[in-house]
Amino acid sequence: MDEPDIYDPKHWKWSTFYYNQGDKNWFVPGKEGLGLRPNFAHKSIQFIFGLILIITTVLILYNLDVLKF
Template sequence: MDYDNEQSEETKNEWQNDPNNWIWGIFYYNPKDKRLFAPKKIKEFGYTTNFANRHAVFALIILMITLIVIGRHLN
C-alpha cells in the first residue's frame, strides 16, 4: 500500500458528502477512494461497502456466503 498517496480526512469527508458518489442514495461508489469500507452518510449508522473497489465487493460476497453456510448449519 502506498502511504504517500493517502488522501486527507478532509478529502474523504468531501467524497462522503458528494451525492455523485452515492447510487440511489444508499450504495457508495467512488473509484478514487481506495478504502474497502467507508462510513455511511450518517456516520453513526456504521460503514458501507465501496462498490467501486473490487476487493470490497469480493469481501462482501465472502461474508454473505459465510453467513449463509453458518445459518444453514444452525438449523
C-alpha cells in the first residue's frame, strides 16, 4: 500500500491543519520540517483538542470570575 503524501496541499486546510482520512498516523511532520502536526481526520484527535479547548475556556472564565464553583 502506498504511503499518503503528507505534503499534498489538498490535505492541508488553511495551510495549517492536516486532515487526511487515508492516513493512519495521528501525527505527521510539519510542512516546514519542524515539529509534528496532528491529523484532524481522526476522531480521537478531535476529541482531545476539543477537551483541551473546553478546559482552557472554563479555566479562563473561572479566573475572570465569570464562573464560580
